[in-house]
Amino acid sequence: MQQRQSFRIADRFYLNDQPIQIISGAIHYFRVVPEYWRDRLEKLKALGCNAVETYVPWNLHEPREGRYQFTGMLDLRKFVRTAGELGLYVILRPSPYICAEWEFGGLPYWLLKHSGMKLRFSGNPFLDYADRYFARLFQEVNDLQITCGGPILLMQVENEYGAYSNDKAYLYAIAEMMRTHGVTVPLVTSDGPWHDYLDNGSIPDTALPTINCGSNIKEHFAKLRSLHGEAKPLMVMEFWIGWFDAWGDKEHHTRDAAGSAAELADILEEGSVNIYMFHGGTNFGFTSGANYYERLAPDTTSYDYDALLTESGDITPKYKAFQEVIARYAELPQVELSTVIRKRAYGEIAVKKQVSLFAVLDQLARPTESPYPLPMEDLDQPSGYIVYMTDLGKSRRIDDFRLIQCADRANVYLNRKHLFTKYDLEMEGKEAFDLTEPENELAILVENMGRVNYSVKMNNQHKGVKGGVIVNGAFHSGWKHYALPLDNLEQLDFSRGYAEGTPAFYLFELEVDEPADTFLDFTDWGKGAAFVNGFNLGRFWEIGPQRRLYVPAPLLRPGVNRIIMFETEGRTSGTIRFEASAL
Structure with a gap:
């Protein structure tokens, strides 16, 4: 732990009354195994950065309502302390919403179980649950703020809120909540510099506005400067140097090193930066999110992001190009990498x-019975799969079979033989088939492909079958549910x-x-x-x-x-x- 320091925002960032240019890179501790945290942070320092930025995912730290986890891959405190030991400052983005191509943008699924819930708005239960979470979360990091001798330099209020709403009362409530629970370092907001996003998401009298973008830096800095209205430091909180992949994309998204390095030079000529991502890591388990515009676009397990380090931590040519630019603005330290990492083809x-799954259903889940199908949230299930089973009765023709409000992907079986698969927009399309046996069992395996992490569809992210199943024009009743989080x-x-x-x-x-x-x-x-x-x-x-x-x-x-x-x-x-x- 360092000695207490002062950090303030005026016409520039000032550390102990000396100007400081923040050169940061994003590493999400929850996307990297803890044994490799130090390695990734050492490589960040060797790049010439003086800070690391990380989101904090609410849905991992409070996976079940009122139950908290801060150990192993979720040991936020250890990650922050490790950064501090290496002489790196920390930008913490506790939100409660993070986007990040992460399941539900970091919000816990169980929020959807509560009536009257309107995500990310004032005047409803959302703020009460966020307040309870913050009360626990900040116990982990309050003494690690720079004002207490720790490495945390800045914290962010919400995230890209201007692309979601213009409810300023909500933003002020989140900021006040952070202060109430012990946050003493300066606050920032971050928004894209398009449309009304900066105006919607900024509270300049409380938090410094910053921008998220990947190009046209000079133009966007001019817009940010006009918003400040007075001399304030310019910062790109997310300088996008690559992009994420969705299942079904034609190829892995990449961005050329020379172009992104030139944009970095434009940023550092006028302000500070957080490189997003320095190291992307991995969406282990069922943690990847999804986007939804014209159709569902679930994200891949890899969050490589074409970052400066690969998914597995290798230094890239883009890293070298960025290092050359940073060397013009900061002295590059000598860093000896302490973690031996080998790769092997076994x-x-x-x-x-x-x-077969159908042979072991009773081992993996105790069935829940209901007259109508229940979504995952009603079964207190965060992610994975559900098998819905029912008796369709005697042999006959089924002319009208439909899945109503079903997400995201459904494999339909008759007497344990595959009939068809439905995905996203196909769900409510009518199907027809024959029942040929005296007794007929229907099974539907529904997969949650990742709750949407961005945009206006976030309030409608129930997974599984929420509306019902139509059989010959009417809702069918009498269901068994097998919840399969596969844990x-x-x-x-x-x-x-x-x-x-x-x-x-x-x-x-x-x-x-x-x-x-x-x-x-x-x-x-x-x-x-x-x-x-x-x-x-x-x-x-x-x-x-x-x-x-x-x-x-x-x-x-x-x-x-x-x-x-x-x-x-x-x-x-x-x-x-x-x-x-x-x-």
Whole structure:
């Protein structure tokens, strides 16, 4: 811990009454295994940065209402202290909303269970729940503010609020809430410099406005300067140097190093910067979010972002180009990297055991019965899948079958044989089929592909079946629900039945003499999620653009490692491969 320091905002940023130019890079601690935090921060310092920025995801720190988590990958305090030990300052963005291409923009799913809830507005229960969360969150970091001798330099009020609403009462309430719970460092807001976004999202008398953009810096700085109305420091809080990928994109998004480095030079000529992303990391588990404009666009597991460090932490040519620019404005420190990181191709391994989902449903979930289908939120389920089962009765023709308010993707089975798959806008399209047996069982496997993290659809993010299921023109009743967050796969009994072409679990055993970073290649596999020693690596999908899942060495152990592939389409290979690179 450093000695107490002063930090203030006037015509410039002043640290202990001396001007300071903030050169920061974004690293989200929750997208990186803790064993690699120091490595990524050391590489940030070597770049020439003097600060690191991170969001704080409410939905991870309060995954169940009133239950908090701040350990392991969620040890925010340790991450901030590690940055401080390396001489880096910290910009903290606790929001409560973060966007970040993250599940529900960082908001916890259980907010949707409460009546009268209107996300990110004043005058409703949202602020009460945010206040309770902040009361707990700031216990972790208050003494790590620069005013207390810690490395936290700035904190942000909300995030890109101007692209959501112009409810200034809400913004002032969040700022006051932060102060009430012990925040003493200066506050900022950040918004895109388009439309009314800056005007909507700024409270200049309380927080310094900053901008988020990736190009046309001089033009956007001029607009920000006009908003300030007086001499204030200019800052790009998110300087977008790449972009994120959605499943189904034609290719991985990239941005050339020379162009983005030139824009960086324009920023540093006039102000301060936070590079978004310095290191993107990984959307482990079911944490990736989605965007929705004309259609649903769920994000990939990789959050590589074409950042200065790759998803697995490698230094890129863009890093070198940025370092050359930063060297004109700051002295580059000598940094000795302390973490030994190796990559290895472990090769191909064959499946050991396999079992169909329908054979183990009773092991993974206790059924909930209801006259009508329930969405995930009513089942207190944050993410993953639900199987809805019902008896359709006697043999006859079904001329009108529809899924009403169903999200996001549904595989429909009759007597455990696949009928069809519905996705997003296709859901309410009419289907017809014949019931040929004396008794007929309908099963619907619905997947939550990630709650939308941005834009006007955030208040409508119930997953599963919310409206109902139409059978021959009327709502069908009598449902069993099997909630499948897939956090209990140690209970799987692989001796039960297996049927080709159905959703199933596949067990592999990877023998490792020395753990190293590796990449699980899912070529010839359809869609699903992969697990290593019980850790959910994230989603895979044959449509790309991502083709391999990053497996950090700390997730492996010497000896036998259990790999489970859950595949939903019946398109599998008898093998998987582990390669030494992402490509």
